[in-house]
Amino acid sequence: MGWLDRLKQLRGPVPHDDIPGRTQALVVRGNEFGFDEFGLSRDSVRTAARLARWLYRNYFRASAFGIEHIPAQGRVLFVSNHSGQLPFDGLVIGAATFLEPPQPRLVRSMVEYFVPSVPFASYLFARWGQITGTPENCRRLLAAEEAVLVFPEGARGISKPFSKRYQLAEFGKGFMRLALEMQTPIVPVAVIGAEEQAPAVNVKPLARLLGTPSFPVVPYPPFLPLLPLPVKYRVYFGEPMTFTGDPDDDEEVLDEKVKQVKNRIQSMIHLGLRERQHVFW
């Protein structure tokens, strides 16, 4: 038995996915050239879905729970915890909503403002449906009944050190304002596994020297979190939450609502950690 077979045995069986069929079933508002207003094209999504599926099924061997909570249509905000130095949690959530429910959903995540100035990422992210994270963009997509993924912890979450794993960082309030203004249900999402994909410590002096928010270092070559470890991902989708109220309310009123979402995600994380037997399988 070769090493490849041994790896395959370790991985376990992989379900079949009909990528072309699912891509075709996506709702894409394309023009005569096949692009939507943000630069998404079905052809690019198909390619990206193949890659994402391989990572989702073979590398991370992800399992998704609460798939019935993914709405088949209509505007929705997925709100998730953010971790792991590299944004593979976004990819896993996107793959789950694309591969798992009967009607595939294309999730559009709000990416950092610097992404459009990075060569290749600048347009590839757009072709795959990822958008620059401005409130205007989010509003426009929700108005068009699309699904948007936000990480309210932002950079604070993804770059937190290993010692703070599964503790939620402070949530921004922007997502709640948008949900209230656009009358959009929030589906809370908890991702388990990403925290261990790059167990990093933050070297503060280097971060200060380079002027970056953090400087993560991992205890194995190449010591920088460039590739994730093949952890097992578990994604939990919670029951949709609806909020009503004035989006311009006082901070305290909004804080109360944000806290409800944060608590829900935190309890889903605790549940996921209890159910998990091992980091890698």
Next chain:
Amino acid sequence: MSSGDGEPRGDEIGGPTEPTLPRLRKVVITGISGRLGRIVARRLHHDLDYQIVGLDRRPMPGRPKDIEHHQVDLRSKKARDVFRVGDVDALVHLGVMHDPRARPAELYSWNIAGTTKLLEYCQAYRVPKVVLLSSANVYGPRPDNPQFLTEDAPLLAAQRFPQMRDLVEIDHLVSTFLWRAASVETVILRPVHIVGPVHNAPSNYLRIERPPILLGFDPMVQLIHVQDVAEAIVSALAPNRRGIYNIVGPGEVPLSTVLQELGREPVAIPHPMAKPILSLAFRLGFSSFPVAELDFIRYVCMVDGRRATAELGFRPQFGLRETIHAVDELA
């Protein structure tokens, strides 16, 4: 009841829309000798029967006999005389000069002083309508731009490329005038990249057989057919319309798709090298690509045109394919 007799119908006046409002008759167009100016003049004069007065420091060969043309500097006394008569019903200001090969100081003086003078004349001689053709470029291409900028977004184009400052400053001048001169209906149009048989930066760029692009960048772009821009100007001339409007064409496509549709073979240049290479090529005369516009092929600078649709009733008539191919219409 009323059988309809005795009620004046719109037939004699020429159209069923707003028959009771007085039609604008005499329109002054600056920059009339350019290709865009000629297209706008033709639309207003030939199709809609306006009386046209052209102001341009270039001659206008081959103009129809009944188009009046003054080959003058906007800052001169002769330009004032055109307005002094007092029968001008509207000014359409297209005379923003952005010749990349002209001296910056001369451009600045022409553009800023010229526009200031024009606005002075309009206020002094009671011109009821001013239409400025600005550009959606005034917002500036930036990595953190929302996908669609609205009219109240800040005009940041000059931040990275000072060559854009004239464009921004003229827009600011006229916006200030819009709020200050209450008796004048001022309309600022900010169209996206105008393409067609015209000599402007986007059309010239799209006509290059092997245009430079930036390696790893392929922003979404918006184009508009020059005829649609003329149509937007027509709708801005209608009475009771004032304000600032983004004017958007038939849709959004990646730059690469536009080039592919036109059969071009783009040359990818890594972005850190693009500025020195292109400015050298420009100085040596190998390329006509203005380096100031480099960020337009790197970042999105797209605008939201919903206000113009709602308030001006403007909708582009040309489809995406037609608009793209319009750059090759140059005779």
